[in-house]
Amino acid sequence: MFEFFKRQKVRPEVPRLKPRNNSELIPKVSLAELSPDPILYLAQAAYLQLSIFEALSATLSSSPTVEAKEQLSAAAAAALDKHHRLVAELSRKKANPVAAMQPFAAQIDAYSLLIRGANWYESLASIYLCAGILDDFFVLLASGIRSDLGQRAAQIIGGESSREVIVSILRSAIEHHPPLASMLALWGRRLVGDTLLMAHSAISNSANQQKDEKRIEPVFTELISQHSQRMDGLGLTA
């Protein structure tokens, strides 16, 4: 399988307040030849966005301050909007969105439980890091969908997520309580494994053809590289 845990090359410790925007993601590698089934692709992407929304609204509700609540509300709205726009694409394809999402609910719910985290900070790190990987992944996977749908899906999923606020919340928490950094660094490593397995299943679940592991591997390397940049942005060692 992929070498998730292979030590990443040491990165210079440049503080980076803003993560790279998804729209700037240059697909050095491509999943274009995988040609995922559009309905299966949309159903998984839509349910995952709903799941990201649920995680965001749970952290919103357990926010220690009204300020954090208000900041997270923009991210919750963005995820819910992405979900509804993907559901609208399913309807446009004459699919029943609920019936289409149903087969993926148990697997995605189980994944969400795995990455939920033991406290508010872990939960926020999970959302920022996992949704980051999954958004990148589904944008790359969209390139394999023929017709305009692929481009529209990439625009929806790669659109504004309003999750940068999590970076400032976590950086400030680490500043006030430095031991948090090593806990979150460990947590971040744990998350990447579960999340790449989720992405790998999404390929198996929606591929029209036998997947070629050799073709997929560079994609995962690219996802890990983006993840490491987000870890850097949080001031954590990937």
Added chain:
Amino acid sequence: MFEFFKRQKVRPEVPRLKPRNNSELIPKVSLAELSPDPILYLAQAAYLQLSIFEALSATLSSSPTVEAKEQLSAAAAAALDKHHRLVAELSRKKANPVAAMQPFAAQIDAYSLLIRGANWYESLASIYLCAGILDDFFVLLASGIRSDLGQRAAQIIGGESSREVIVSILRSAIEHHPPLASMLALWGRRLVGDTLLMAHSAISNSANQQKDEKRIEPVFTELISQHSQRMDGLGLTA
């Protein structure tokens, strides 16, 4: 105080699938002369919508089916949109939205906890009934705000809530398990007391002048009458 618990006159048991839309609410009684402070009014209304959103997203997450999750997602989006539009009105008034909402957070959070309910059905009933009363109340209270703001606030709060789905979920649950009806009828009576106290505090919190209890009483009678219609719609005795 108000006679919340005075037995309402017996209503004919006409099944009513759709609740009256807020926009049809004819203010037989008015709070126009109360002239609430616009900032205090908006801050409470905005935080209450956020609180309704939080309750909706919690019931969404604990939904037993993907269908119910998807149905509740529209109501969650509507409440979050109302919140953000009220926050935008606060910004327009040059208020800091977080600072404006802060003083009301503890009281509204305590109220939300009181009405949370012991199970999914009670939680859904709470959202439908309490948000129904509070939306009606804040629409009525808006009539006392001079300038266009009053009308805009009434349009935001009285706009589409997409909560009708709760009526069909609860009616179907009662049909499959008739004892639920008496439990929810009791719960509905409990809710109305807590919610009218919340509304009463909102008047005290935002009134520019000493409130006149005699003027307020008919407003509460009207709110109770609307509440009884929602109870009827659920097939419950108010």
